[in-house]
Amino acid sequence: MSTTTLPPDGFTPAPKLADVLPPRKERSKLGMFAYRHPTIAVGGFMVSLFVLMAIFAPLLWTVDPTALAPARRTRPPSELYWFGTDMLGRDVYSRVVYGARISLIVGFGVAICAASIGLFIGLISGFIRAVDAVVMRIMDGMMSIPSILLAIAMMALTRASVENVIIAITIADVPRVSRLVRGVVLTLREQPYVEAAIAAGTRTPMIIIKHILPNTLAPVIVQATFLCASAMIAEATLSFIGAGTPPIIPSWGNIMAEGRALWQVKPYIVFFPAVFLSITVLSVNLLGDGLRDALDPRMAKRI
16 A cells, blocks of 8 residues: 655645746747848848948947048058058048948938828828829929939039938939829729718818828838938939038048049049948848838738
8 A cells, every 4th residue: 555745844846847848939020020021131130230330330440530641541451451541541441431321311311201201292192183283293393304413403502411412312202202102092092991981071181191191101111211222322423423412521422432533543442332332222122122022912921
């Protein structure tokens, strides 16, 4: 006859191994999203790296990007000067790292401003027929002029500054967003739920805000990423031809413009800022492509 030994008072029996081990963890929503949309993950990661580089530029072994040192001009890349020096003795590496600030500020600034203004114009023009005929003719006239030429013309009327560059590129990009939003609104305006809201006597501003606006945000967000990339190229182009940011402010366009005279003998002055600009634009475009696939209901995959 077996006896059962009871544990002493106050003693808690050891839990079973199955109770101690945590249940099998499922992938987080963020990890699953990155797995389903690798383009967004790669593009977002690369853009984040450039943003961090721009924010923490003083901590990335840089020196004053505007410091002149004629005694060390046009030195090739070395352990001391990673990207070499330009014709005024300035450290090209430091100028390239600090130049990321201008490109990102212009890119994000133009994307936010152009998307906001174009969204407002597109909503009003697409839903109110009386306004559409006038506003869209103005947008068509602006789109008939190449955006870079329009930006150059705007900069010719103002002084060189980062703010004026953002304004000039924004004016040139607003028609793209407004035309896109207008096309989406024209489709949504014929939907049954919008017609029901109109029949119920809902005020026009409430219909636009409640029923139209939420359905236009996805394409506008995607378009904003492409505007950001194109704005970076436009800023570099304007700075390259001397119509952009002031020469005293380091930007990738300015660096390439200053090094073009020595391109055949000192190609590194142009090469490094061009590479950084290309990779940044590629990263933003990858992010935009991924967002387009994720936000488009016809292309999105169920997570």
